[in-house]
Amino acid sequence: MYKQTVVLGVVPVKRGFLSMEEARRQKDKFMKVIRGVKPEAVKIIDVDDLSENGIMWELDKVPAVIDKLKANSIDALFIPFCDFGEEQVVAEIARAFDIPVLIWGARDERPNTLESRGRDTQCGMFAATKVLSRYGVKYSYIYNCETESPEFEKGYENFIRVAAVIKALKGLRVAKIGERPGPFMSVMTNDANLMKHFGITVVPISPFRIAETATKLIKEQTEDFVTYYEELTGRMDCSTMKTDEIEKAAGVKLAVKKHMEENRCSVGAFECWSAFPGLIGICPCVALGELADEGMPLACETDVNGAITMAILRACDLYENAEFLADLTIRHPENENGELLWHCGPFPYSLKAKNSSAALVNAQEQFELKQGDLTICRFDELDGKYSLFAGEAKTTTGPKTSGTYVWMEVDNWKRWEEKLMFGPYIHHVGGVYGKYLPILREAARYLGIEFDDAHKEGIHSL
Incomplete structure (x- = not known):
């Protein structure tokens, strides 16, 4: 039976000064969801070996991430935001490829207070996608929803299907x-x-x-x-x-x-x-x-x-x-x-x-x-x-x-x-x-x- 598998690069991002503990909590949640969606059709390439907790925020590590993703011949790229993210990191990685790119971040549970700062995830995605547009990067987006929601799981699966179509025509x-x-x-x-x-x-x-x-x-x-x-x-x-x-x-x-x-x-x-x-x-x-x-x-x-x-x-x-x-x-x-x-x-x-x-x-x-x-x-x-x-x-x-x-x-x-x-x-x-x-x-x-x-x-x- 003829079949192709989508090779998906997954590069979670965070803001340098925001909580790593909270970013890791977000990453663990969404990785659990995506690993359960069509696992027979998707091979996930992560960056766990290249950055702390497999979450990117340091610009100097971008070349190594790009090299790994290229070495694995990824067909699509998913950049989930654990918080506000780092728009330079997002843009430099995404612009290195001519493949479908997915942007998403989980809905924040609460606003900032005097005592603590939240994630401001949606805010960061607005900023990063403007930079992607300046670089001419085409990207897909799942609207700002909860990780455990049907909208996220369906949006992610739809993106995998889109990536499969683009891969199917390249070199057909x-x-x-x-x-x-x-x-x-x-x-x-x-x-x-x-x-x-x-x-x-x-x-x-x-x-x-x-x-x-x-x-x-x-x-x-x-x-x-x-x-x-x-x-x-x-x-x-x-x-x-x-x-x-x-x-x-x-x-x-x-x-x-x-x-x-x-x-x-x-x-x-x-x-x-x-x-x-x-x-x-x-x-x-x-x-x-x-x-x-x-x-x-x-x-x-x-x-x-x-x-x-x-x-x-x-x-x-x-x-x-x-x-x-x-x-x-x-x-x-x-x-x-x-x-x-x-x-x-x-x-x-x-x-x-x-x-x-x-x-x-x-x-x-x-x-x-x-x-x-x-x-x-x-x-x-x-x-x-x-x-x-x-x-x-x-x-x-x-x-x-x-x-x-x-x-x-x-x-x-x-x-x-x-x-x-x-x-x-x-x-x-x-x-x-x-x-x-x-x-x-x-x-x-x-x-x-x-x-x-x-x-x-x-x-x-x-």
């Missing part, structure tokens, strides 16, 4: 298996711009090579091939297909995975119906869903921006569940805010509804997806300007249809449709189960692209 390699279908001008992309703006590399892989490798696997009947063939036919009704057709579908899936791994690609765009029937005799849509379940999703119809969309969704979900790419097809016949998310048969089997039987027909899956909350997203471009459309929805019931599908209900379909029609988008959108709108909004800010919120008004239709 997208397998481009074939060319776009001739009629599909809408899926055109500019590979050079993707590399320039995001460091994304599009790697061409010939469909002929895939077909050649699949044929070899079928002929050799390797242990991996036989095991996968038996597993696939054991969970899907393949009664309408011939044995050699099923073998071809299984072979293509294994061949695509092999070539993607050899080319260090974790997502891909696949020339399906316009290439493979002529090369191997079937349209192996099942390969797309099966690889999504292994953390290596592919977009139909050589939709490179669709593949990047799924890379974004995969990361904001911290690689816990599979994502899918769907056509926006028809409106619900009875629900004014309902829309059909459909494609001919490339959705992940893991997302299948329990009461929906799974079949393989013409090497294309046939089943309905499960019910639940959805986040819908589309990364796309026009004239060199990139946008990220996103909205939250929920599934609903509707008429049965062919292929793989699920009915979606949104807050206001008219607004969604207007956004999609007037924006630089096409009929393909990515979907993932869960609610991730704040993560996508913040990720778009770090990426320097327009965030197109489906829940806000745009250009109106007539």
Whole structure:
């Protein structure tokens, strides 16, 4: 299963003359919280070996902290304030990196008195963030709340998800298996711009090579091939297909995975119906869903921006569940805010509804997806300007249809449709189960692209 871990540098800060005992108390509290949030997805790098109690305030120790964080190749930086903090220390550390930065400090329990001085945490964060802005450092912020509050834990987890998205796109390699279908001008992309703006590399892989490798696997009947063939036919009704057709579908899936791994690609765009029937005799849509379940999703119809969309969704979900790419097809016949998310048969089997039987027909899956909350997203471009459309929805019931599908209900379909029609988008959108709108909004800010919120008004239709 393909997965990435976020390496997080954590550098607590304090004011030099304020109480170390109180600062340590604050640090112990928030470190206990963050170590319990998604520990399987986060590797924390602290500075306990570089400063007293692992809390920074001395400017002369900044270079050593930066060196350690760079040596550990951190993906994101969290600077929690134990009190007012030291804005010079904060700024010098943060400006040394081009990664997401999180600022937060716990809410003070009481004001200062004649007898004792409090922490003035919020005050210090106002000062430090002004300096960060002067240096051009982009940062995220959790508002001044208690350490044990749901707001802090949720804000921290959201930041980890944002950092995962930014990491996912840095150095992303997208397998481009074939060319776009001739009629599909809408899926055109500019590979050079993707590399320039995001460091994304599009790697061409010939469909002929895939077909050649699949044929070899079928002929050799390797242990991996036989095991996968038996597993696939054991969970899907393949009664309408011939044995050699099923073998071809299984072979293509294994061949695509092999070539993607050899080319260090974790997502891909696949020339399906316009290439493979002529090369191997079937349209192996099942390969797309099966690889999504292994953390290596592919977009139909050589939709490179669709593949990047799924890379974004995969990361904001911290690689816990599979994502899918769907056509926006028809409106619900009875629900004014309902829309059909459909494609001919490339959705992940893991997302299948329990009461929906799974079949393989013409090497294309046939089943309905499960019910639940959805986040819908589309990364796309026009004239060199990139946008990220996103909205939250929920599934609903509707008429049965062919292929793989699920009915979606949104807050206001008219607004969604207007956004999609007037924006630089096409009929393909990515979907993932869960609610991730704040993560996508913040990720778009770090990426320097327009965030197109489906829940806000745009250009109106007539």
